Amino acid sequence: MEIRTGVIKIMDRLRSESRPRVTIGVVGPHDLVEQIMMIGAGLPAAADWRLVGAPHAEEHETYDKFSRIADSIDVVLFTGPLQHDLARQAGELTVPATFVPMSGASLYASLLRGVLTHGIDPARVSIDSLPAADVDEAYGEIGVSTAGVHLSEYDRPESARGFGAFHEELYRQGQTTAALTTIRSVANKLSAAGVPVLRLLPTSHTLRLALNTAALLGTGSRLEDAQIAIVVVELAASAKPSYSGPGNYWQQELKLSLHRSLLADARLMGATVAPRDENGYVVTATVGALGQATEGFRMAPFMDRIRSDVGVDVEVGVGLGSTARDADANAVAAVEKARNAGATAAYLVGGDGTVLSLPVRRRKRQDEPIVATKAAKLLERLVEGLHDGDSMVVDAEIVAEVLSISPRSARRVLQSLAEEGLAWPMPPVKGTQAGRPRQPYRLVRA
Structure with a gap:
């Protein structure tokens, strides 16, 4: 035992x-x-x-x-x-x-502390941030009227800028005995101005x-990042060749072009692309990555780029699931729905059986030459800033240091370079500490 x-x-x-x-x-x-x-x-x-x-x-x-x-x-x-x-x-x-x-629960301790250590009158105070309903409830439970209590509720950061003046003016006019604020900087300023102030702190x-x-x-x-997403991409009936075989070079060219077009989007989400049959491919990604690439599953993946790059229609089915088998089965069911819709939309079948239609959203392309030029210039600046002997593999931290920009801007730079084919996302690298893995990119010189 x-x-x-x-x-x-x-x-x-x-x-x-x-x-x-x-x-x-x-x-x-x-x-x-x-x-x-x-x-x-x-x-x-x-x-x-x-x-x-x-x-x-x-x-x-x-x-x-x-x-x-x-x-x-x-x-x-x-x-x-x-x-x-x-x-x-x-x-x-x-x-x-x-x-x-912030709620009225923090009022009790603050008011008690104020009465015992500062001798304030809880019926004559000014309070910021808390909702009026919470203040009324708190005062009702301790049996004190709110007739002499002045309140300035929080409504976005703009409202907080006036809290200091709100409290000080009431105190100078003799309408209050103390100010109760949730904001540390406001408490410091009021204290420096000689206004009795109590900090409202959340309870444990x-x-x-x-x-x-x-x-x-x-x-x-x-x-979400761990859940699997499978995308099946097949040529629409109108784009399929009348016959197939090793001698059909047009079909082979078409498959290569379709593969290249899929890779252009798949590499941005860290996905893999593999042939499914003679007329289609399967893309494997995580739900989190695919959701980000499709604006939260509000637009069809791959369809617009393929139409632009290859000039053909495709049928796209997205399947989600906790296992590859579940996701693949849902993707097959989804592509069948897309086939019946005539390749006018992609379909998604979720792990719980939910079915969504994902419309094609046209991208703006009129500024592509300008964007490409900017990306090329950024690449040159980045390469020039690397020290001799440095590899062409960088991440957001390196880019931020070289270009003297914030890490957030550095991530956008790398994404822009990847979209123009000037940087290639590599497998994420798990750090020694917990958290999101580091995303390296290999720079590609044109």
Whole structure:
């Protein structure tokens, strides 16, 4: 019995160690980031995640702090809605994001602290950020009227810029005894101006819930990246040759052209392309990569490029599934639906049997010569900036250093070069730490 128990414990430990941990980035002011890190380390679920802190001194640093850790995390947890909205305004959030909500629960501790240590009158205060309904509920539970309570609700970052003046003016007019704010910079400015101020901080319970939400988002994103997508691409009936065989050179040219056209898009999503039969190919990718290439499955993959490059119609079926067999079966069912539709749209069959029609979306091509020229110039700048002896394999970090741009802009540069055939995406390289793998590219000199 003891041996059996020991074996079970060892197997449980091995399973726990082999289970990939979700990496959660925490972005916000120092005190809240430190508090979240401490709470997260002490929770039972701590074995399932790794926390990466990115504290800022001022709110305007939020996006910069996020960018520095974006490539090493699966999800980002901002310490409040202000940080979340500032980051979204400043640039692209490349990983799933959530934030710690502010609610009336944080009022109780702040008001009690204010009464005991500052002698404030809770019936005569100014409060920012919290919804009016939460304030009314909190005051109702402690039996205090809100007739003398002044509130300025949060509505995007623009509203937060007026919080300092809102609190100070009311205090100078004698209408309030203290200000309650959720924003650290506002609290610092009011304190410097001599206005009694209390910081509204989320409760430990709220922080635990926010961490669990972030972990679920990160896990969902990982599952999406791991789920398999199979795309079957077949020549439409109108494009198939009347006969096939080794002597039909037109058919062989057509297959080569179709293969090249498929590779142009497939390489951007890290997908593989293999012949399926004489008239078609199968593309294997992840759900996450294919979803990104099709704008969240709102447009058909490959069809527009093939029409432009090869001049023929194709039937496209997309199959999703947790295994290759399931995804392939769904792709076959999807291409059959596309065949019945006359190659006017691609079809997707999901793992749960959901069927979607994916229309062809025409790309804008009038600026292609200009784009190609810009891409070529970027390539020359990049190659010139590499030191002698450096290989032609680069990643976003190297490009950012050479061109003196942000990592986000560097990723866009590499994607542009890849679209023009001037860089070739290579298999991702898993780093020593948890997080998204590094994506290298091999530069291609024209």
